[in-house]
Amino acid sequence: MKKSRYRSYSDNELVEQMFQGDRNSFAELYDRYFAVIYSFVRKMLRDSDQAEDVTQEIFLAFYENGTQTPVKSVRSYLYQSARYAIVDLFRKQKHQNNYLAGLQDYYHKGAWTTDDMLIERELQHRIEQEVDGLPPKMRKIFELSRRQYLSNKEIADQLSLSEGTVRQQIHNAIVRLRSRLTCYIWLQVMVLLWWIGKML
Structure with a gap:
């Protein structure tokens, strides 16, 4: 079936076929709604790159988990998913900022020991290894x-x-x-977040 034929299908028809494993149906829904969802997320986050990442995650979750939740309106479902994703992101950023502020205070009070610095360097090295291990492209x-x-x-x-x-x-x-690095203990993950914060 040519892709052009999918354009004549309703959202509900595409969703039904997508849940049956038809990737072309998902691609058509992606083409229909990516721009509007991205625009909504970017308006809320005011960061184009971050908005792209969040929007990609929304559509990935829609494709992978959609069968678990009845979808009456694709537009409403995606907008609701976007709202949840934005709230979750703000919550995580708040926790991260609180941690980074505490870490900075910890450093200025002189509690940042040689062992802590060794942990940081070890994590930096591990991150470099994981990045180097990605497929070339x-x-x-x-x-x-x-x-x-x-x-x-x-x-x-x-x-x-x-x-x-x-x-x-x-x-x-x-x-x-993210998957490779979540195996570290809590302290290592927190130091990792601090290091990533410095790089951004």
Whole structure:
């Protein structure tokens, strides 16, 4: 079935076929709603790159978990998911900022010991190892985004890729790194967040 035929289907028809494993149906829903959901998230976050990451996660969750929740209106479902994602992000950022403030106070009071610095260096080394272990294409895109601070469009132009491919590769890299690094104990994870905060 040609992709153009999917454009004539209603949202409910596409959802039904998507839940049966039809990826083209999901692709059509993605094309219909990505721009409006991204625009909504970007307006709330005021950060284009972060909005892209959040929007990608919303659609990924929709595709992977949609069968567990009845979807009467795709638009309403995605907007509601976006609201939940934004609230969750703000909550996490608040906790992280509180921790970083406490960590800074901890450092200025002279409690930052040699052992703590060794832990930080060890984590930095581990992060570098995990980034180096990414597939070559994914690693290149991730480094251009997070280390050279290029926009998705600049990366796409430089590597002759679509912006959608760049967004997906960055998202996949973040998911992979997050999965690999969550095995650390609580203190190590907190120091990791502090280090990432310095890099951003």
